[in-house]
Amino acid sequence: MKKSLTVRDIVIAGVLGAVAILLGVTRLGYIPVPTAAGNATIMHIPAIIGGIMQGPVVGLIVGAIFGISSFLNATVPLFKDPLVAILPRLFIGVAAWLVYVGLRRKNEYFAVCASAFIGTLTNTVLVLTMAVVRHYLTPAVAWTVGITNGIPEAIVGTIVTLAVVLAWKQIGKNKKSKISEDM
Amino acid sequence: MSSEFEISRSITIGQYVPTDSYIHRLDPRVKLLLFVVIVVAIAFNTSYIGNAIGLFLSLYLFWASKIPISYGLSGVKPAIPFIIILALLQLLFQGQLFSGGKVYVDYGFILITSESIRLVVVSAVRFIEIIFLSSVLTLSTSTTQLTHSIQSLLSPLKKINFPVHEISLITTISIRFVPTFAIEMEKMMKAQASRGADFGTGGWWRIIQRTKETFPIIIPLFNIALSRAEDLILAMESRCYTPGGNRSSYSVYKTLAKDYLVLLVGLLFAYLLIFYPFPF
Numbered sequence: 001m002k003k004s005l006t007v008r009d010i011v012i013a014g015v016l017g018a019v020a021i022l023l024g025v026t027r028l029g030y031i032p033v034p035t036a037a038g039n040a041t042i043m044h045i046p047a048i049i050g051g052i053m054q055g056p057v058v059g060l061i062v063g064a065i066f067g068i069s070s071f072l073n074a075t076v077p078l079f080k081d082p083l084v085a086i087l088p089r090l091f092i093g094v095a096a097w098l099v100y101v102g103l104r105r106k107n108e109y110f111a112v113c114a115s116a117f118i119g120t121l122t123n124t125v126l127v128l129t130m131a132v133v134r135h136y137l138t139p140a141v142a143w144t145v146g147i148t149n150g151i152p153e154a155i156v157g158t159i160v161t162l163a164v165v166l167a168w169k170q171i172g173k174n175k176k177s178k179i180s181e182d183m
Numbered sequence: 184m185s186s187e188f189e190i191s192r193s194i195t196i197g198q199y200v201p202t203d204s205y206i207h208r209l210d211p212r213v214k215l216l217l218f219v220v221i222v223v224a225i226a227f228n229t230s231y232i233g234n235a236i237g238l239f240l241s242l243y244l245f246w247a248s249k250i251p252i253s254y255g256l257s258g259v260k261p262a263i264p265f266i267i268i269l270a271l272l273q274l275l276f277q278g279q280l281f282s283g284g285k286v287y288v289d290y291g292f293i294l295i296t297s298e299s300i301r302l303v304v305v306s307a308v309r310f311i312e313i314i315f316l317s318s319v320l321t322l323s324t325s326t327t328q329l330t331h332s333i334q335s336l337l338s339p340l341k342k343i344n345f346p347v348h349e350i351s352l353i354t355t356i357s358i359r360f361v362p363t364f365a366i367e368m369e370k371m372m373k374a375q376a377s378r379g380a381d382f383g384t385g386g387w388w389r390i391i392q393r394t395k396e397t398f399p400i401i402i403p404l405f406n407i408a409l410s411r412a413e414d415l416i417l418a419m420e421s422r423c424y425t426p427g428g429n430r431s432s433y434s435v436y437k438t439l440a441k442d443y444l445v446l447l448v449g450l451l452f453a454y455l456l457i458f459y460p461f462p463f
Contacts, residue, residue: 006426007416007420007424007426009349009426010349010352010353010426011356011412011416011419012409012412013353013356014352014354014355014356014357015360015409015415016408017354017357018356018357018358018359018360018361018363018364019404019405022364022365022368022404023401025361026365026368028397028400028401042397046405049405061350061353065353065354065357072321082223135273136273137272141272152394156394159398160398160401160402160405163402164402164405164406164409168405
């Protein structure tokens, strides 16, 4: 772990965490999909954006905030289990960051898209794996949920992340604070 | 129609109910620690008796904290259809995995055994217990108390360079900004609607349309969030905030004898739930 977080890391993680909580409590973060799991989600997007913008630690923290808020707000028994709700979410931002850093040299846009896609898949796959391990779903049901929820989630996740990160690069050109970069 | 835009009102984070009961006056650190330990204990327990005890405990805590039980039930109510669907799915398709115990129904791929019934009942009850416990925690503890206690509970981790203070600051920022962003979001929804965008008018089966409707809200929401973050970064740096510095706190919690007693009882309880071999 890094020795200490910068002011920028702290604030961005906090703000993205707030967005994750807000998407959860207003139900705006749910895409209604008629499957056993009920809803596809886009609440993991802040974690991906955190990972892309500020690195794995911020991604992990935003993921943890998302996990805890989804655990506290859950109306489905599946997500009232901390092992399903919190643990898998820690890896979303980290995976997104790994993909982004790996591909950034080649093409910025492609790297953002790929890391959003992989970040979403990390969420879907790990949550469903934990759901099967904890006996909430059978492997067959998990596969159907994975396909019917995972694909729309991945597409929406990629579009939103790309739009936000590109807009951010524009804002980022005239960042107000110049100190963070030096620290 | 107007209710669709009243987002900031429907947010119930930090829904603190001040009844000044015994539970309210407990050290928040003790409450948080016990909450985590007991939830984990309940998640591991698979016996009927163990979960009945857990359910009894969560009801007792509601009574002891003088919070009307309707607050807890309002969390359970929207979940009932999900509980039933999940129970049916588990009952019909999980029999193969839990083929132990007595076989009640064995018809084609449907296999209902005493073990699979146990799984269904226990996971439904466990869910209700966890809803009750987390409602008691959040209804009897203010968000300030919670973030302070997170910081204080994690403080031993400072030794291994774990950024405890930073984590608690992040939590505070998150909780502080949720209502602000809710207001911003309301404004944006009204602005978009006044330009002719419609929200929530399409049927639930029109997934693509419903998804597209959310884009003009979510993307500006992120941008507003990030530009507010820039302001906050500037404000903090101009006041010479340095992460990792030593800070003292305005409010200091004292753990009294009764807090230790409650902690002891709670830990013993969790220990029993995890390790005691319940006969049934």
